[in-house]
Amino acid sequence: xxxxxxxxxxxxxxxxxxxxxxxxxRGPRELWLLFALKFLESVAHFAIYNLLAVYLSxxxxxxxxxxxxxxxxxxxxxxxxxxxxxxxxxxMGIRKAMLLAVSSVLVGRTMMAVLxxxxxxxxxxxxxxxxxxxxxxxMTAGVRRYTTKDTVSFGFSLFYVIMNVGALVAPLLVGSLRxxxxxxxxxxxxxxxxxxxxxxxxxxxxxxxxxxSGVLALGLTGxxxxxxxAPPKNNSLLAVLKDVAGERAFxxxxxxxxxxxxxxxxxxxxxLTWPKYTQREISPDFNFAFYWAINPAMIILLTPLVxxxxxxxxxxxxxxTGSLITTASVFFLAASSAVWAQVxxxxxxxxxxxLWSPRLYEYTATVAPPGREASYMGLSQVPMFVAKPVxxxxxxxxxxxxxPDTGPRDAQFMWLIIGLTTLVGxxxxxxLKKAIETGKNSPGNAAxxxx
Numbered sequence: 001x002x003x004x005x006x007x008x009x010x011x012x013x014x015x016x017x018x019x020x021x022x023x024x025x026r027g028p029r030e031l032w033l034l035f036a037l038k039f040l041e042s043v044a045h046f047a048i049y050n051l052l053a054v055y056l057s058x059x060x061x062x063x064x065x066x067x068x069x070x071x072x073x074x075x076x077x078x079x080x081x082x083x084x085x086x087x088x089x090x091x092m093g094i095r096k097a098m099l100l101a102v103s104s105v106l107v108g109r110t111m112m113a114v115l116x117x118x119x120x121x122x123x124x125x126x127x128x129x130x131x132x133x134x135x136x137x138x139m140t141a142g143v144r145r146y147t148t149k150d151t152v153s154f155g156f157s158l159f160y161v162i163m164n165v166g167a168l169v170a171p172l173l174v175g176s177l178r179x180x181x182x183x184x185x186x187x188x189x190x191x192x193x194x195x196x197x198x199x200x201x202x203x204x205x206x207x208x209x210x211x212x213s214g215v216l217a218l219g220l221t222g223x224x225x226x227x228x229x230a231p232p233k234n235n236s237l238l239a240v241l242k243d244v245a246g247e248r249a250f251x252x253x254x255x256x257x258x259x260x261x262x263x264x265x266x267x268x269x270x271x272l273t274w275p276k277y278t279q280r281e282i283s284p285d286f287n288f289a290f291y292w293a294i295n296p297a298m299i300i301l302l303t304p305l306v307x308x309x310x311x312x313x314x315x316x317x318x319x320x321t322g323s324l325i326t327t328a329s330v331f332f333l334a335a336s337s338a339v340w341a342q343v344x345x346x347x348x349x350x351x352x353x354x355l356w357s358p359r360l361y362e363y364t365a366t367v368a369p370p371g372r373e374a375s376y377m378g379l380s381q382v383p384m385f386v387a388k389p390v391x392x393x394x395x396x397x398x399x400x401x402x403x404p405d406t407g408p409r410d411a412q413f414m415w416l417i418i419g420l421t422t423l424v425g426x427x428x429x430x431x432l433k434k435a436i437e438t439g440k441n442s443p444g445n446a447a448x449x450x451x
Contacts, residue, residue, distance in 0.1 A: 023148075023151045023154070024147075024151045024154055024155055024158065027146060027147060027148075027151060027155070028146050029219075030094070030142070030146050030219075030220050030221070031142070031143065031146035031147065031155070033216055033217075033219050033220055034094075034139055034142045034143060034146065034159075034220075035158065035159065035162050036216055037098065037139065037213050037216055037217060038139055038159060038162050038163055038166070039162050039163075039165055039166045040166070040209050040210070040212055040213045040216070041105075041135055041139075041166070041210075041213060042162070042163045042164075042165070042166020042167050042169075042170065043166040043169050043170050043173070043206070043209050044105070044109065044170075044205075044206035044207075044209045044210050044213075045105075045132060045166075045170075045206075046166065046167045046170035046171070047170040047171075047173055047174055047202050047203075047205065047206045048109065048112070048202070048203060048206055049170075049271050050170060050171055050174050050271060050275070050289055050292065051174055051199050051202055052071055052074075052271070052272070053067050053068070053071055053271070053272045053273075053275060053276060053395070054199070054275055054276065055199040056070055056071065057276075058197070058199065059116075059121075059197050059199050059200070060118045060121065060122075061118065062118075063396075063400070064276070064396045064397075064399045064400045064404070064405070065393075065396040065397055065400050066396070067396055068272065068392050068393050068394070068395045068396020068397065068399070069392065069393050069396060070122065070125075070392075071272055071392045071395070071396075072272075072390070072391065072392015072393045072394075072395070072396075073392065074125055074126070074129065074392075075268065075391075075392050076392070077126070077129045077133075078129055078132050078133045079133070080133075081129055081130055081133035081134065082133040082134065082136060082137060085097075085101075085130065085133050085134030085137060085138070086134075086137035086141075088134070089134060089137055089138040089141055090141065094138060094141065094142045094145070094220055095217070095220040095221070097134060097138045098135070098138055098139075098142075098217040098220060099214070099217050099218070100130070100131075100134070101130065101131040101134045101135045101138060102131060102210060102213050102214040102217050103131070103214070104127060104128060104129070104130040104131030104132075104134075105128045105131030105132060105135075105210050106131075106207065106210045106211060106214060107124070107127050107128070108124040108125060108126070108127035108128025108129075108131070109124065109128055109203055109206050109207045109210055110124070110207045111123065111124025111127065112124040112125060112128075112200070112203045113196075113200050113203035113204040113206070113207050114200070114204075139159075140159075142220075143155050143156060143159050156358065157303060157304060157307055157358055160299075160303060160357070160358045161299070161300055161303055161304065164295075164296040164299035164300050164303070165296070165300055166296075167295070167296035167299075168293055168296035168297050168300060171289035171290065171292045171293040171296075172289070172290065172293055173202065173205060174202055174289040175287050175289035175290040175293070177198050177201050177202055177205075178198050178287070178289065179287065181198050181201060182198065183198075184196050184197040184198055184200070184201065185201060252435065252436045252437060253436075255432065255435060255436050256429065256436045257360075259425045259426075259428050259429045259432070260319070260323060260356075260360065260425060260429070261425070262421065262422050262424055262425030263323040263326055263327060263356075263422060263425045263426065265390075265391045265422065266326060266327070266329070266330060266349065266418075266422055268391040268392070268395070269391060269395060269418055270292070270295075270349070272391070272392060272395040273395040273398065273399060273414075273418075274288065274292075275288045275289075276399055276403070277399065277403050277411055277414075278291075278342065280403055280404075280405060280409070280411075281337040281403065281409070281411050282337065282339065282342070291342055291343065291346060292346065294343070294346045294347060294350065295346050295349065295350045295353075298347065298350035298351070298354070299350060299353060299354060302350075302351070302354045303354050303358055306354040306355060307354075307358055307359070310355065315359050315360075316433070316436075316437075318355050318356060318359055319355070319356040319359055319360055319429075320356075320426050320429055320430060321352075321355055321356075322352045322353065322354070322355025322356030322357070323352060323356050323425060323426040323429070324352070324426045325348060325351055325352030325355065326348070326349050326352030326353055326356070327352070327419065327422045327423050327425070327426060328348055328352070329344070329345045329346070329347075329348035329349035329352065330345065330349075330415055330418050330419035330422060331415075331416075331419045332344040332345045332348065333345050333411075333412070333415035333419075334412050334413075334415040334416040334419055335412070336412070337411055337412065398414050398417075398418075399414075401414075402414035
């Protein structure tokens with residue numbers, strides 16, 4: 001398994017940033033098409049994801065627990081499909097895999113945008129599963145393959161920042177449309193009358209953005225060059241699994257990723273539990289989407305600075321420290337339901353994310369052997385198979401139990417439970433550090449160079 005390089009770069013920060021960016025600019029056209037695709041997909045995906053729990057209740061009239069089960073089941077399906085889609089992306093190639101993914105999400109999102117039946121939009125959500133799942137390993141593999149050892153670190157940092165630019169645009173779009181068109185919009189065309197709810201208008205914009213992604217995906221004309229000295233790889237599923245199972249370092253990495261799942265689930269609660277909680281505890285008109293925009297804005301501004309300042313530090317301790325900070329954010333909600341606590345929650349969560357998330361993102365791709373990047377990205381999602389349905393289903397149950405639409409509430413106790421559960425992750429990582437570092441390529445001693 002390829003080892004992440006140890007960083008020893010004495011260039012001043014400004015010089016390093018300029019030279020790394022110049023090297024990246026000279027990269028292949030396909031790399032920049034992938035960056036554009038990542039931005040467009042982030043806008044579309046996060047616009048829908050931010051609204052999903054609210055849409056299921058407001059438009060399709062599902063209760064809290066039903067909406068939680070639906071969202072949790074879909075997130076689980078995305079994780080399961082991501083596991084298989086990584087192998088398929090490695091076999092098909094970047095261009096074909098991207099075109100298949102875009103087609104899937106375009107059909108699914110269009111159905112959600114135009115259909116009013118309580119069941120058929122869920123069919124559209126299901127159809128979109130393949131595209132949502134396969135884009136992550138496919139794009140990650142593309143960035144790894146279209147960058148060199150000199151540009152890979154800055155390439156992944158820019159990739160992460162671009163994702164968050166899209167994640168910033170999405171809640172601003174959602175918040176604006178929910179503020180301007182609370183009652184939706186009526187259309188009369190050729191004698192036909194149609195009503196679109198605010199959520200459907202958001203989904204319509206997401207569908208249009210996805211269609212543009214399809215046009216850009218057609219421009220991915222070539223595959224990166226393959227190392228001629230490398231032995232040919234058997235791309236069958238069994239061959240890949242056999243190769244991976246023989247790597248001790250991979251199992252240490254999987255333990256590491258499994259424990260980090262508890263931290264990553266905070267973001268699931270932020271999208272599934274937090275919006276309804278704010279509408280009930282603060283105000284039905286509380287603009288949760290605008291407040292959540294603080295998160296991607298901070299990631300965009302701080303990620304290059306934070307990773308540049310910490311790039312010489314071991315990845316293990318950067319990820320542990322960042323995950324502890326992210327975990328601490330939940331305890332603000334356990335302390336108070338006031339607006340200041342919501343802001344403190346988002347700001348603290350975001351500070352931690354700038355430390356751990358980009359370095360983990362790059363590490364997952366750089367530990368993979370050449371040609372197996374998408375497979376490894378899919379395999380790294382295995383721990384989420386169990387965790388995602390738990391947070392989806394528990395979200396609806398927790399809201400119904402401690403923060404119902406009507407009746408007595410104890411929302412602070414709900415967030416205390418979430419915070420204590422999440423805290424287990426980083427503490428267990430520290431306690432199991434030796435078990436995680438099972439090989440020379442482990443996160444503990446590989447100082448990953450995320451720019």
